[in-house]
Amino acid sequence: MDSLNFKPSGQSAQYVLQSRKVKIFAEASDTFGINSRVIRFRLTEQDFWEPGSTRIEFTLHNEDTHPLIPVAPPGAMFSRYRIFISGIQVENWDYVGETCVLMDRLKGAARRLNDSTEHHFLSNGYNDTYSPIAVGKARRVVMTLPCGLVQSDRWVPLSLCSGGVTIEMELSSDVGQAFDASNTPAWSIKDVALSCTLLQIDQSLSSSLRATQNTCFLAIQLAIIQNPW
DSSP states (O other): OGGGOOSOSSOOOTTEEEEEEEEEEOSSOSEEBTTBOEEEEEEOOSSEEEEEEEEEEEEEEEOSSSOBOBSSOGGGGEEEEEEEETTEEEEEEEOHHHHHHHHHHTSOHHHHHHHHTTSSOBSSTTSOOBOOBOTTOEEEEEEOOOOTTTTOSSOEEGGGSTTOEEEEEEEOSOGGGTBOOTTOOOEEEEEEEEEEEEEEEOHHHHHHHHHHHHHHHHHHHHHHHHOOO
16 A cells, blocks of 8 residues: 555665664673762674664662652762773763753653653653652663763764774762652662664665875875974
């Protein structure tokens, strides 16, 4: 049926051979909390990474004898984000929790309510009353990263990034930043993963990009030799 045919009617990107969803698990550990606060992901594939598709997901466990009551979106659980490309730091964002709370409150009520369905559901979009996690229970949380690179609409050629792209997230030591601290909440996060879309590109285009990269590096090296200062 024509009404169910979603193929583009005009020219389309024939150089994209395959699009696939991948899940990359955190390095070093599977459980994080106050005593293990640094979460690190490394993207080392040979395909192109679509940054805008990136989501962080984890299971939040309530390990307290009281309900775990969120007072902010899950971004408030973190204090710092860093991104490295080929070992070079390209983003370093401090005060993540405070910034995420401000950015969330500046959204419209309908947008806030809709976004909360991915993590801690809001009673309405005008307040900060989130659904609690009962004693001994857990909740699967999905969140976006508002970092500049991750919000970009440009694909990243991972094959040209020596050592890949590393995303580092540090949990805040202040438990009251994201949860009601009346009873000193105890929690941990497990099954931490980064989900995103990777695109396989025609080899001829990949080779052309690599040749362009090598030409740029050569030009930079010659400029340094000719003008060392």
